Amino acid sequence: MNERLLELADDDLVIGWRDSEWTGIAPLLEEDVAFSSIAQNEIGHARALYELVARDLGTTADELAFDRTPGDYRCSALVALRLVPDWARTIARRYLYEQADEQRLAALKSSEDPEVAGLAEKIDREEAYHRMHAQMWFDRLRDEPRFVEALEDLRPLVDQRPADLGELWEEMTSVRRSVAGATW
Amino acid sequence: MVTAAEVWDALAEIPDPEIPVVSLVDLGVVRNVAVSDGHVRVDFTPTFLGCPALEVMRDAMADRLRALGVEPEIRVRSDEAWSTDRITPEGREKLRAAGFAPPAPRAAGAPTLVELRAAVFRCPYCGSTDTTLENVFGPTPCRSLRYCASCRQPFEQFKTI
Numbered sequence A: 001m002n003e004r005l006l007e008l009a010d011d012d013l014v015i016g017w018r019d020s021e022w023t024g025i026a027p028l029l030e031e032d033v034a035f036s037s038i039a040q041n042e043i044g045h046a047r048a049l050y051e052l053v054a055r056d057l058g059t060t061a062d063e064l065a066f067d068r069t070p071g072d073y074r075c076s077a078l079v080a081l082r083l084v085p086d087w088a089r090t091i092a093r094r095y096l097y098e099q100a101d102e103q104r105l106a107a108l109k110s111s112e113d114p115e116v117a118g119l120a121e122k123i124d125r126e127e128a129y130h131r132m133h134a135q136m137w138f139d140r141l142r143d144e145p146r147f148v149e150a151l152e153d154l155r156p157l158v159d160q161r162p163a164d165l166g167e168l169w170e171e172m173t174s175v176r177r178s179v180a181g182a183t184w
Numbered sequence B: 001m002v003t004a005a006e007v008w009d010a011l012a013e014i015p016d017p018e019i020p021v022v023s024l025v026d027l028g029v030v031r032n033v034a035v036s037d038g039h040v041r042v043d044f045t046p047t048f049l050g051c052p053a054l055e056v057m058r059d060a061m062a063d064r065l066r067a068l069g070v071e072p073e074i075r076v077r078s079d080e081a082w083s084t085d086r087i088t089p090e091g092r093e094k095l096r097a098a099g100f101a102p103p104a105p106r107a108a109g110a111p112t113l114v115e116l117r118a119a120v121f122r123c124p125y126c127g128s129t130d131t132t133l134e135n136v137f138g139p140t141p142c143r144s145l146r147y148c149a150s151c152r153q154p155f156e157q158f159k160t161i
Helices: A001-020 A031-058 A059-064 A085-110 A114-140 A143-157 A168-177 B004-011 B051-064 B089-097 B111-116
Strands: B030-036 B039-044 B070-076 B130-137 B141-150 B153-158
Touching: A001 A031, A001 A059, A001 A168, A001 B089, A031 A059, A031 A114, A059 A168, A059 B070, A085 A114, A085 A143, A114 B111, B004 B030, B004 B039, B004 B051, B039 B051, B051 B070
Parallel strands: B039 B070
Antiparallel strands: B030 B039, B130 B141, B141 B153
């Protein structure tokens, strides 16, 4: 179970990181607001999942999020891509990610562990608003060739592990690694 | 010796860090209070998991209870999730008076865009139901933005979760 939870947590952390790259530079002010909120939610979901695993492993959420080596992360190639400033591909990723996430959460909601099931239910209710956002953009862009092409390009990445997380890991953990011995 | 009722009263004095017109008890994030032998355990259910106010709430509860002379344990519950249905009737009225539209009651399944667009939301300023969804997301994760066509005022709507 920890493996499945870590996979979800790593995906949520990394897509939260990537979505936050739009804060301040989205093509519409409303989307600055939306992407900032979505990123904040995704990272909050990652934290709650890491905390659940951390309790079991006797570690902390921060250590799981930032102190592993790049090869230990279990996130998909889809979330690891840096897509700024390509809006069509960014929306295609959000749409594909929310579809995949809904299926995983549905499976976790029926877990026999009440904490896992309860957390999955909670996350799913928050994700419902991300699905609405993705659906609105899907409806708006569905006939745009660039968007259709982006969906086709990115779809196979949902099930692929990223080849090399090194660069992303350097960025994500640079502040934490900047002060040796800090416990934050 | 502190009683559970005194603990509830103390927690009811703590304002929500982002919307101070409502208390943590109004918000419904305190699920349970257990008192035994001077030990106080508070079960706390987070609102939105990414909400930065969660730590502030947790610390504020611990500080307030220490002032009562007890060492509290604030236990975060993830098996039983918070829902906007937990906001008390008093809390909803305080939100409305402060210019926020309270959340709609929760349905059996997760909310959908069709439901959100079709639902009737009343403007907290003029009471008109001629309002439209502007953005599913707002200034904090718990709020959406709506616009009232009657008094031409944007307002914040609590998301139902």
